[in-house]
Each structure stands twice: as C-alpha cells, then as structure tokens.
Amino acid sequence: MALEDFVELKLGHHTQDGIEVVDVEGEIDVYTAPRLRELLIDLVNKNNYNLVVNMERVEFLDSTGLGVLVGGLKRVRAYDGSLDLVCTQERILKIFRITGLTKVFGIHDTVDEAIAARKAEK
Amino acid sequence: MATVEVTFTPLPAHVRTARLVATAVARRSGVAETLLDEVRLAVGEACSRAVEAHRRYCPAEPVRIELTDLGGRFEVVVTDAAPPEAGPDASGFAPAMDTAAVSATNGGPAPFHPVPAETRDGAFPAAFGLAVISGLADDVQVSSTESGLSVRMSWPASPTAG
Numbered sequence: 001m002a003l004e005d006f007v008e009l010k011l012g013h014h015t016q017d018g019i020e021v022v023d024v025e026g027e028i029d030v031y032t033a034p035r036l037r038e039l040l041i042d043l044v045n046k047n048n049y050n051l052v053v054n055m056e057r058v059e060f061l062d063s064t065g066l067g068v069l070v071g072g073l074k075r076v077r078a079y080d081g082s083l084d085l086v087c088t089q090e091r092i093l094k095i096f097r098i099t100g101l102t103k104v105f106g107i108h109d110t111v112d113e114a115i116a117a118r119k120a121e122k
Numbered sequence: 123m124a125t126v127e128v129t130f131t132p133l134p135a136h137v138r139t140a141r142l143v144a145t146a147v148a149r150r151s152g153v154a155e156t157l158l159d160e161v162r163l164a165v166g167e168a169c170s171r172a173v174e175a176h177r178r179y180c181p182a183e184p185v186r187i188e189l190t191d192l193g194g195r196f197e198v199v200v201t202d203a204a205p206p207e208a209g210p211d212a213s214g215f216a217p218a219m220d221t222a223a224v225s226a227t228n229g230g231p232a233p234f235h236p237v238p239a240e241t242r243d244g245a246f247p248a249a250f251g252l253a254v255i256s257g258l259a260d261d262v263q264v265s266s267t268e269s270g271l272s273v274r275m276s277w278p279a280s281p282t283a284g
Contacts, residue, residue, distance in 0.1 A: 029141075067250075094159075
C-alpha cells in the first residue's frame with residue numbers, strides 16, 4: 001500500500017444520551033488536525049456544547065492535535081459546556097501527561113463512562 | 123557510523139513521511155521497540171516546527187533531517203533554514219524559551235508546566251512542540267546555526283551489525 005493511499009484520519013460523530021460523541025480514527029498531526037478543528041467548530045456552531053471525543057482508535061497525536069482539543073474545550077466552555085476524552089492508550093496518554101493536560105481534560109476509559117460522568121456533574 | 127539524510131518540501135503532509143522514515147531507521151539502528159513511539163512523536167514535533175518556520179519565511183527551501191546510527195545511540199537532527207533574524211521570538215516561540223530550558227536529559231519529568239486554557243485556538247506556539255520533545259527524547263539540544271535552528275535529539279540504541 002502506497003503511503004498516499006493510507007487513510008490518515010477518519011472522523012465521525014453521533015448523539016448518545018444527549019451528548020455528541022466524536023469518533024476519531026488514525027493520526028492527528030499538523031496535516032490532519034485542521035479537519036478535526038473544523039468538525040468541532042461545526043458541532044459547536046450547531047449548538048452541541050457537550051462533546052465526548054473518542055480517541056480509542058487514534059494512532060498518533062502531536063501538539064497540533066492537542067491545540068485543536070484545547071481550542072474545542074475553550075469553545076464549549078464559552079457556552080458552559082464540556083469536552084471529555086476517551087482514551088486508554090498509553091502512547092497517546094503520555095503526551096497529555098507530559099504537557100499537564102491530564103488536569104485540563106476529563107479522560108475516561110469508555111464512552112459510556114465519559115457520558116455517565118458528565119451526566120453526574122449536571 | 124551510518125547516516126540517512128532526508129530533505130523534504132515544507133508541507134504538512136510530508137511530516138508524516140518524515141516520521142515513518144525516522145521510525146524505520148531508528149528500528150534498524152537498534153532503538154528499543156518501547157522507545158519507537160517517542161522517536162516518532164519527537165521527530166514529528168521537530169519537523170512540524172520546522173515546516174511552520176519554512177512556510178512563514180522560506181517556503182522554497184527544504185527541511186533537512188539527519189538520522190545517524192552512532193553505534194550505541196540513535197541521533198536525529200532536524201535543521202530548518204529560517205533566517206537568523208526570524209529567530210525564536212519572531213517565529214512564534216515563547217519569549218522565555220532558550221536552549222537551557224529545552225535541553226534535558228531524561229530520568230525525571232520534563233521541564234514544563236501545564237498549558238493554560240487560554241492558549242490560542244488550534245495551534246500552540248512552536249516552543250510547545252520543543253517542550254514536548256524535551257519530555258520525549260533521551261537528550262535534546264536546540265541551537266542556532268548559520269543556516270537556521272537545529273534540533274538535535276538522541277536515544278539509546280543497541281549496536282547493530284550494520
């Protein structure tokens with residue numbers, strides 16, 4: 001398979017229990033992160049202020065991707081909303097730890113757990 | 123000592139290719155499988171920073187990477203060609219960022235602080251990527267050269283047959 005044939009980033013979203021779940025698969029880097037940013041902006045513009053980003057199928061995340069997630073968090077917080085993450089992969093969690101962002105995001109093991117935690121806070 | 127050199131047009135799409143090449147050469151050089159993710163991320167951060175600098179100041183110039191098997195260490199040097207006057211401050215680095223702050227030998231936590239939520243949307247300053255690198259690479263040195271900024275990082279590697 002040629003490099004250019006590789007699917008670098010797949011994005012999808014669905015509503016679950018009143019919360020918009022964003023499914024991300026592939027690599028979030030300087031090339032692909034703008035697509036995730038556009039999706040998050042679009043969701044907020046459509047009045048979705050409580051988001052869960054499912055990163056269980058993310059294979060790579062760099063600081064550009066972190067910037068997009070922080071940007072998304074800022075946007076939803078402007079509407080008293082939330083942006084939680086689902087991630088159990090150590091290689092992805094490591095960059096959150098290095099940057100201290102584990103204190104900024106709610107990071108959960110499953111989508112159901114993230115939604116339950118968010119509902120409990122409301 | 124075996125060296126692989128890669129130059130690429132400063133386009134974001136090519137950063138992934140650079141990561142893949144770096145990871146492959148690291149594996150070939152004897153870097154432990156458990157460290158390959160760190161190599162991949164650190165090289166990606168360094169290349170992303172260089173691509174941003176080139177796109178701003180010298181989009182026609184290629185970004186250069188050197189990957190060297192030093193026989194016991196694997197070294198990566200990412201060099202940009204941004205003009206010296208476009209140094210750290212002008213190219214979006216945090217004003218307080220200096221070589222001493224970036225240089226680090228692992229064994230402890232990276233010299234970094236949690237990111238404020240008000241960080242600008244969609245992109246962190248370039249110094250953020252360098253700070254991430256300092257938390258990943260076993261040894262990091264950032265220096266200004268005549269041709270631009272050089273990010274040198276290395277990891278332990280088992281000597282290979284060559």
